[in-house]
Amino acid sequence: MKKSTGMLVTATAATFALAGFSAGALAQSFEAAKDLVEQNNCKQCHGIKKDKDGPSFLKTAERLRGKAGAEAEIVTHLTSGKKIKLADGTTEDHKIIKTMPPKDMAQIKNVAQYILSIQP
Numbered sequence: 001m002k003k004s005t006g007m008l009v010t011a012t013a014a015t016f017a018l019a020g021f022s023a024g025a026l027a028q029s030f031e032a033a034k035d036l037v038e039q040n041n042c043k044q045c046h047g048i049k050k051d052k053d054g055p056s057f058l059k060t061a062e063r064l065r066g067k068a069g070a071e072a073e074i075v076t077h078l079t080s081g082k083k084i085k086l087a088d089g090t091t092e093d094h095k096i097i098k099t100m101p102p103k104d105m106a107q108i109k110n111v112a113q114y115i116l117s118i119q120p
């Protein structure tokens with residue numbers, strides 16, 4: 001009995017490995033994205049589900065999920081510093097996300113994928 005449970009776990013892990021992820025690595029990478037979002041104070045202007053000065057991440061996910069170029073569109077938003085308008089009518093450059101090391105595309109894409117993964 002013990003042995004067959006072990007085999008089942010191994011088979012499941014193998015399935016995830018074939019999909020290119022381990023379940024643990026996927027969860028961990030979204031944890032890293034959440035940390036970056038916290039460190040960059042993104043939530044000052046974006047609720048996960050609530051609009052603030054910027055749209056909620058859920059709204060962005062629902063607008064872009066499944067669309068070609070979704071990840072690239074978010075990455076551009078996080079790296080180009082385009083002009084944004086705040087609720088009080090002032091304009092400023094959108095925050096350029098800080099990573100360690102700087103401009104680490106893998107981490108920035110991971111944040112984009114995390115935003116796209118947000119569910120209601």
Ligand code: HEC
Nearest residue numbers: 040041042044045053054055060074077084085086095097
């Ligand atoms: C000072 C407030 C502010 C901060 C801080 C901020 N944003 Fe924004 N963000 C905005 C506003 C306002 C918009 C809408 C701009 C527009 O549509 O022209 C926006 C747009 C976006 C968009 C595009 C949304 C869409 O649906 O088109 C994404 C993605 C985004 N922000 C992510 C982030 C992330 C991640 C961070 C942290 C690195 C961050 N923002 C920090 C205000 C902010």
